[in-house]
Each structure stands twice: as structure tokens, then as C-alpha cells.
Amino acid sequence: MTTEIVGKPRFRPGRWALHLAIAIILVMWLVPTLGTLINSFRTETAVRFDGWWNALTPPYEFTLESYKHVLTRNGMGDAFINSLIITIPATVIPIAVAAFAAYAFSWMKFPFRNLLFVVVVGLLVVPLQMTFVPLQIFFRDAGLAGSFLAVWLAHTGFGLPFALFLLRNYMGSLPSAVFESAAIDGASEMTAFFRLALPMSVPAIASLAIFQFLWVWNDLLVALIFLGPNIPNHPMTIQLANLVNSLGGEWHYLTAAAFIQMALPVTVFLLLQRYFASGLLAGAVKG
Amino acid sequence: MTGTLTAVREPEPAPPGPQERRAGTAYLAMLGFPVGAHRWYLGHTLAGVLYVVTFALLAIARFALRERVEQDFAPIWTVAVGLVVAQLVLDAIAIPRWARKPSRDVPLPAPLILLLGVLATIFLLPFLLDVLGSAFSGIFGGNTRVGRQVAMMIIAIIGVPLVLVGYIVLMEHTLRHFTDVAQRRIRPWLWLLPALFFLYTFLVYPTYGTIRRSLYNRAGDTFIGLENYRWFFESPNTLTALRNNVLWLVFFTVISVIGGLLVATLFDRVRYENFAKTIVFVPMAISFVAASVVWRFMYVWNPNLPGSKQTGTLNAIIVALGGEPIDFISTRGINNFALIAVACWIWVGFCMVILSAGIKSIDRELLEAARVDGATEWQVFRRIMLPLLAPTIAVVTTTMLIFALKTFDIVYAMTNGNFDTNVIALEMWNQFSYAEYGRASAVAVVLLAAIVPVMAYNIRSFRRQEEVR
Missing domain, CATH: 1.10.3720.10 (MetI-like)
Incomplete structure (x- = not known):
């Protein structure tokens, strides 16, 4: 298979740099959405005074309040x-x-x-x-x-x-x-x-x-x-x-x-x- | 092709019917009137009676239901009457003697079916709407408005394809009265007609109308020459918009194309390529408005006071690295690039997919041969992949240029053009919402003028591509 030829690593340090670069790109593309998604399950005070990343550590406090509110009151x-x-x-x-x-x-x-x-x-x-x-x-x-x-x-x-x-x-x-x-x-x-x-x-x-x-x-x-x-x-x-x-x-x-x-x-x-x-x-x- | 080959199947044995009827008689027979002698005599008699009755019903109904039918279905009425007239005219006049097939066998009366269809549609629609509407309003908690609208939607998605198929069937039916040559000449236009109608009504004619309207004043009753363009090129707000579009053109296009190329080449070298591509591609499915909301939370800025924390991701990173937090949205000189970054986040995925397909089409052995000959990865990319990708890069670049010129949603949702972030498309919307139709048209024409070179390039490459076919 042709992909196998290319997929075979030629030198190792380059491979690590490659994986690292791809990981950075993926984080750049995931974080905006992920952060907002996490914020959407948090309370108002949490969103206002605290970054979304703090929700990832205990104590976990998630709520569906925002979803209920926009569906019923914001049309x-x-x-x-x-x-x-x-x-x-x-x-x-x-x-x-x-x-x-x-x-x-x-x-x-x-x-x-x-x-x-x-x-x-x-x-x-x-x-x-x-x-x-x-x-x-x-x-x-x-x-x-x-x-x-x-x-x-x-x-x-x-x-x-x-x-x-x-x-x-x-x-x-x-x-x-x-x-x-x-x-x-x-x-x-x-x-x-x-x-x-x-x-x-x-x-x-x-x-x-x-x-x-x-x-x-x-x-x-x-x-x-x-x-x-x-x-x-x-x-x-x-x-x-x-x-x-x-x-x-x-x-x-x-x-x-x-x-x-x-x-x-x-x-x-x-x-x-x-x-x-x-x-x-x-x-x-x-x- | 089809043309020459249809001739093969055509020669049918001439039906041993009575002598050829005159055109008028044949036509009446086709409408369903019992004239002349042929084997569908009874059927046509019935059809003729139906025809008269339905016409009478139509007249009565038009009178009785006038108010309601005219209110809700005025456009449908126009179309229906137009269709019937068109069919009648086509049948009566448009079959010149040279084109008429000397067939004695008159098929089912096409105009009759059409008329019945139209009548059924007109009579049934209000009732259908009522019945379906009340059924759906039950589902939506007694909301009659929503119920009726859902009913309308369902009628539209079933009705429109049905009407189109019916149209083609009827036209083909009518065509059977024509000779083969005439059929081949007329048929394409009949098949094209619905599409050409929409293209003309919703794109071509309005384009002309906008160009014309841009030379008139706000109310549209006085010709003022190039006054609206003078306003465009003299007012500071629109000039800012123009400048920002240049920024978009340059930075958005360059960043997303290079970004897409980089991402595509990197991903091409790993096993989890598909997974990685999906993640970068997903923003394409997110609306610009939702993306703007998502990025607002990236850009949140709190004044750097003691005790205050940065809740925006980017500012938190900046502060963690020991920097001063930045107000991305309202700092002039930065905010335009903040908006462009959002657009790039969405469109890099598009560039990546197209460029990645281009990379996949490159012969792997070519690259491998270069590597065996001792070329570095950079040389392989620069000397082999890049030249081979040039046509694909051109495609992606033109798409990005067009998007950069038309950009609207992100600016509308993030800053609404404040803090010197206005763009041409947003200015057009602003003028439109002030009912400044003359100025709005002029702005649109400027936008078109900017796009025309790209359009010309597209057409040229399309023609070249067609020659290869």
C-alpha cells in the first residue's frame, strides 16, 4: 500500500515535532467550542467570575439552567x-x-x-x-x-x-x-x-x-x-x-x-x- | 447520441384509422370534446363534460371564495391561470403544421389533466392547510400560527416536486404531438424553463434592477446619476469599510490558504489523519453567528484591577505568561484581526479539505523518489508538491477572496461595525435597513465590481476545464 511507504517514519525527532504541532493545532480548534460548551452548563456567577477551565476541577457544579432559560424565555x-x-x-x-x-x-x-x-x-x-x-x-x-x-x-x-x-x-x-x-x-x-x-x-x-x-x-x-x-x-x-x-x-x-x-x-x-x-x-x- | 438514435425507435406502424382529421377537430378532440371518430370516443365525451363542469366550478368558486382565496393565494392564482393559458396557447397555436406529427391517435387530453390538477390544487389548498394546520397546532400546544406554518411547509416540500414532475410529464405528453426533430428542438427549453425562471427572477433581473436603482435617489423617483457613488467614496464610514475589506482580502485569504496548506500537509503524515481533519473541519458546520458567540468567550476582557480574574481564554493565557490583558473587541488596530481570526478558524477546514484532496492526488512514488535522492522534506514540499498543487491553491484562493469581500455575519454579530470594524456588506445592510435603497444599491454594485475579476477568472478556468472534457 502506498500509504504505508509514507506512513513509515524516516527519522524520529521529526515525528515528535510533527505530533506536537498537530496536537497544538487540534487544541486551537477544540478549545473555543469546548470552553463555550462547558460555560453553557455552568451557573451565572461561575461564568461571570471564573474561567471555564476551573469547571474541570472539583467541586463539579453543572446545571441546565441556561438551556431552560433561552428555550422558554428568549424565544x-x-x-x-x-x-x-x-x-x-x-x-x-x-x-x-x-x-x-x-x-x-x-x-x-x-x-x-x-x-x-x-x-x-x-x-x-x-x-x-x-x-x-x-x-x-x-x-x-x-x-x-x-x-x-x-x-x-x-x-x-x-x-x-x-x-x-x-x-x-x-x-x-x-x-x-x-x-x-x-x-x-x-x-x-x-x-x-x-x-x-x-x-x-x-x-x-x-x-x-x-x-x-x-x-x-x-x-x-x-x-x-x-x-x-x-x-x-x-x-x-x-x-x-x-x-x-x-x-x-x-x-x-x-x-x-x-x-x-x-x-x-x-x-x-x-x-x-x-x-x-x-x-x-x-x-x-x-x- | 440520443438525437440520431431516437430515430431508430420511431417508425411505428401507421395506425389503420380513419382519414386524417383537420387541425381544429383534432385539437377539440384532444381537449376532450366528442368530435371525429376514434376509439376513445366515450372517454373523451366524459372528459369533455368534466372539462366544462370544472370550468364552471372554477368560475363559481372564484366568486364565492374570492376574499379568502385572493388573500392567501393570489400568487398561486396568477401562476395557475398563467399555466392554463400557456398550455392552451401552446396546444392551439404553437404546433405549426411542419412540426405536427401526422398521428391519428389522439392521446389523453393533456390540458384537461393540467386544468384538473390546478383546480384540485387551488380548491384543496385552503382546506388542506386548515386540516393539516389544526392537526399540527395540536402538536405544538394549540399554537395555530405555528401549526399553519408547519402545514404550509409540508405542502411546499411535497407539492413543489410533485408540480415539477407533473409539469415535465405534461410537457412530454404535449410533445408527443410533435415530430421528432421538433421534439428535440423544444424539449431542452421545456426542461430548463423552471430553473431559468428562478435564475432570471431572483438573480439576473434583480442584478439589473440594482444597477439601475443605484442611479436613483432614496425614493427611487429621481435620476441622480452617480451621486450615490460619490457618497460612497466620500463618506468616512464607508471608506473605513472599504479599507477593512482590503484587510480582510489580504489577511483572511493569506492566513486561511497557508493555514489550510500547512494543516493538510501535516495531517497527511499521520495515521489519525481523518480524526484530525474532522476536528478542523467541524467549524464549517457552525454558523458565523454561533462562531462569533463562541469566540466572544475567547476574547472576554476584564480590566486588570487587583482581585479581578480574566475569564476569557486568551486573556487568561496572556496574563499567565505575564502580559497585559487586551480588549480584543474594541481596541482599534487589533479588533479587525480578532474578527479575521474567527473567520480563519472556520475556513481553514475548507481549505484543508480541498488542498488535502490535491495532495492525495499527487503520485506518492514521485515524492518517495525525491526523498531517496536525498531531498529534504522542505525541498520535497517546495519543489514538488507546491508546483503540483498550484491549480488547487488557485481554486481555494478565489473562494477565499469572494468570502472576504462578502463577509458580513461575523462583523454583524461581534461588533456590528463599531470601533472601526465596518465592512462593505454590513454597510449595505445598514443602508438597506434605513430604507436608503439608492445608496444600498450603490454599495452592492461596488461589491459586485470587486467580485467581477474573480468571476471572470472562474469562467475562464471553467471553459478551459470544459475543453479538456
Whole structure:
């Protein structure tokens, strides 16, 4: 195995330095989260007057008070449901829309196909700020301002270039022999799409779904713009950002609020990391 | 490909039906009216009756339920009517004689199915919403608002894919009336239509609208030329934002790319690589807002008075090493870098994953050969790995540049732009929230202008990559 050749240490002192350097990096990446996590289980006085590291020595005093408080009194419970209501359709809709178009881009021939796809590649990096003013005016006129529908539609539009890019690259790299023989056997384009292209693209769709889910769940800007004035519809990101400013002296509650916000994406991420990484690799425009 | 091959399967034995009907008759038959003689006569009669009845029902319902339906479903109405009209027009006009397949066998009336679907949707939605809504409000402790919203969500996630599939099925159905050549010309556009609609409505048109709006005043009724841009390049606050974005561009990009490269090369040499990578990668799943909260607790600062302890991790370390505690958030000259550090903590994982894949694709024997020839580890890295990684590094760098330009959440959540930490994206949000739409648009255009070179680079490398395919 090739990894064995490299894995075999060549000289010992270098190995120790290597392990030490990696250990330092890992500590740097773990400590911020770990410290806050520990603080979220401590009492107010402990958080205010004592560093989190002191909680690691006896006497151990942990409490769920902060979690109870933010869920019931700071509206994080409602915001959690709002985040779900925003995120699930904003993940499903763009993927559904993109799948058909991606198939057309990869396996149908039509004039301006490449030009159109170049436009999609260009749209990948257009800052969303370019769309806010006209869209806000449009949603206001359509009576959708501050509604979930507005956010779903906006996220669908914004997520579409990446979804198209990823799915088209994946579908386009499927073996063409499969589609040719299907056509010879008399399969229509619809059959080829539903029975071949779609099932074969499941890995790409999975990584796309994780992507879009994390992106929408963690999004602050789009929610602020389109839900800003409608407080009952606020997702957790807005709620959390507001708490940063409004909690004042009680800001130890922030720790619990932050962990409630990250619990779901981090779980999804840890479970499906492989799909996420493969999506990243396929999604980057290669040089 | 498919094009030439479909011709193979097409020649069907001509049905021994009656003589060819005229276009009008065929069309009426397709709608479900009992005209002409064919074998689905009875079915079409029934369908025709249904068609008329549903149209009447639609008219009555539109009148009876007007208030409620218009309030809740005005956009759906528009779309539904648009779809029906489009289908009718397409069927009646858009099949020119040259494109029409001379088939005598008229399939099931597509417009009828569509109409029924639309009607069912419109009639069922309010009731579905009510039923599901009350069911869910029971689950959520009698909260009707949440119950209705959850119901709406479920209808959206099931309904939208269904409608899309229905759209494709119907379009394919309609296409069967066309010749093969016409089918191949029309089909791609029908499949692209939903995506193109969204791209145009939510990205392309607004981009044009924003550029136009940036030349108008606050209310949007007077053309003021470049006045909004003059404001942008003359007011000290926005100039600070511009300067800070330059800081972000340089330091954030350099630190995260080099950091990612360093981490990827180091991790590549140990057995617990996957475990280590996961730990550095996890912040990618954490929202910028939550990361800001996490890092606030790293940056906590207490005045260095006798008896006071530092509760922030970094200041505690500084004091333990005998230094003076630093107020990371509000000390000018430091705070921007404190914010950039948070962003790096998140994005190094991204750079690491992409670069690590690049490293893995390098031929191991090449590196080993160099080592056997007596090259030091540094020489192997500098002379062999780095040149081979150059394209991957370019990808990562462009992504980081774009993020540096668009950075918003971290600044919003940590300082809200105070203490000279403003950035362009935050300034855009500020102007937007003051309803200064002209200025907000101008700020957005400046942001776009800064991104255009990266976009051009991306497009160029995409095209080069396509040529290889």
C-alpha cells in the first residue's frame, strides 16, 4: 500500500515535532467550542467570575439552567421551529428545480447550451446583495414581505446556480453508454431521467442537500433582509444575533443559545461528512 | 447520441384509422370534446363534460371564495391561470403544421389533466392547510400560527416536486404531438424553463434592477446619476469599510490558504489523519453567528484591577505568561484581526479539505523518489508538491477572496461595525435597513465590481476545464 511507504517514519525527532504541532493545532480548534460548551452548563456567577477551565476541577457544579432559560424565555424554542420551517423547503425546492435543468444541460443538445452554463458559472459568485433591493420591493408589492414563502423563493433562486453546477457536473460525468443504450431500447428522455440519471446521481444530490441545508440553516443575511421586520418568523441565527446585543448582563445565556443553534448542523455534518466533503470537491471551479 | 438514435425507435406502424382529421377537430378532440371518430370516443365525451363542469366550478368558486382565496393565494392564482393559458396557447397555436406529427391517435387530453390538477390544487389548498394546520397546532400546544406554518411547509416540500414532475410529464405528453426533430428542438427549453425562471427572477433581473436603482435617489423617483457613488467614496464610514475589506482580502485569504496548506500537509503524515481533519473541519458546520458567540468567550476582557480574574481564554493565557490583558473587541488596530481570526478558524477546514484532496492526488512514488535522492522534506514540499498543487491553491484562493469581500455575519454579530470594524456588506445592510435603497444599491454594485475579476477568472478556468472534457 502506498500509504504505508509514507506512513513509515524516516527519522524520529521529526515525528515528535510533527505530533506536537498537530496536537497544538487540534487544541486551537477544540478549545473555543469546548470552553463555550462547558460555560453553557455552568451557573451565572461561575461564568461571570471564573474561567471555564476551573469547571474541570472539583467541586463539579453543572446545571441546565441556561438551556431552560433561552428555550422558554428568549424565544429560542420558537426560533428553532422557524429555522426548520425555513430550511427544509429551501433545501428541497432548489434541488427539485435544478435536477431537471441539470439533466437538460448534460444530456440534451440545444443552441447556446455552453453560453447559458457559463452564465450559471458567473452567477455562482454574484453577491446576493445585488438582489436585495429589487426583490424586497417585489415581495412587498406581492404582499409576501416577511413571509416564509418569500424566503423559500429567495433561497431557491440563490441556491440554484450551485445546485445546477454540481448536478450538471455529476450527471454529465455519468457514462454516456448507459444513456445511448437506453435510447436504443426505446426509453424516452423522461424514462432516462427518472430511471437512470436521477438514481445514479443520488450521491451528488445527497451532498447538495447537506450543503443547502447547512447554508440555509446558518444563514443570517437573507433572513435579516426578507424576515427582518417580522419578528415572529425569526430563525435562530437572527435570534442569536439579537441576543448578543440585548442580553447585556445576562450574556452567559448566549452560550446555551449558540449550542442550540449549532446542535443540528454539527450532528448532520458529523454523520454525513463524507458527502459534504465530496460535494465541496465537486463544487469548486477547478483551475 | 440520443438525437440520431431516437430515430431508430420511431417508425411505428401507421395506425389503420380513419382519414386524417383537420387541425381544429383534432385539437377539440384532444381537449376532450366528442368530435371525429376514434376509439376513445366515450372517454373523451366524459372528459369533455368534466372539462366544462370544472370550468364552471372554477368560475363559481372564484366568486364565492374570492376574499379568502385572493388573500392567501393570489400568487398561486396568477401562476395557475398563467399555466392554463400557456398550455392552451401552446396546444392551439404553437404546433405549426411542419412540426405536427401526422398521428391519428389522439392521446389523453393533456390540458384537461393540467386544468384538473390546478383546480384540485387551488380548491384543496385552503382546506388542506386548515386540516393539516389544526392537526399540527395540536402538536405544538394549540399554537395555530405555528401549526399553519408547519402545514404550509409540508405542502411546499411535497407539492413543489410533485408540480415539477407533473409539469415535465405534461410537457412530454404535449410533445408527443410533435415530430421528432421538433421534439428535440423544444424539449431542452421545456426542461430548463423552471430553473431559468428562478435564475432570471431572483438573480439576473434583480442584478439589473440594482444597477439601475443605484442611479436613483432614496425614493427611487429621481435620476441622480452617480451621486450615490460619490457618497460612497466620500463618506468616512464607508471608506473605513472599504479599507477593512482590503484587510480582510489580504489577511483572511493569506492566513486561511497557508493555514489550510500547512494543516493538510501535516495531517497527511499521520495515521489519525481523518480524526484530525474532522476536528478542523467541524467549524464549517457552525454558523458565523454561533462562531462569533463562541469566540466572544475567547476574547472576554476584564480590566486588570487587583482581585479581578480574566475569564476569557486568551486573556487568561496572556496574563499567565505575564502580559497585559487586551480588549480584543474594541481596541482599534487589533479588533479587525480578532474578527479575521474567527473567520480563519472556520475556513481553514475548507481549505484543508480541498488542498488535502490535491495532495492525495499527487503520485506518492514521485515524492518517495525525491526523498531517496536525498531531498529534504522542505525541498520535497517546495519543489514538488507546491508546483503540483498550484491549480488547487488557485481554486481555494478565489473562494477565499469572494468570502472576504462578502463577509458580513461575523462583523454583524461581534461588533456590528463599531470601533472601526465596518465592512462593505454590513454597510449595505445598514443602508438597506434605513430604507436608503439608492445608496444600498450603490454599495452592492461596488461589491459586485470587486467580485467581477474573480468571476471572470472562474469562467475562464471553467471553459478551459470544459475543453479538456
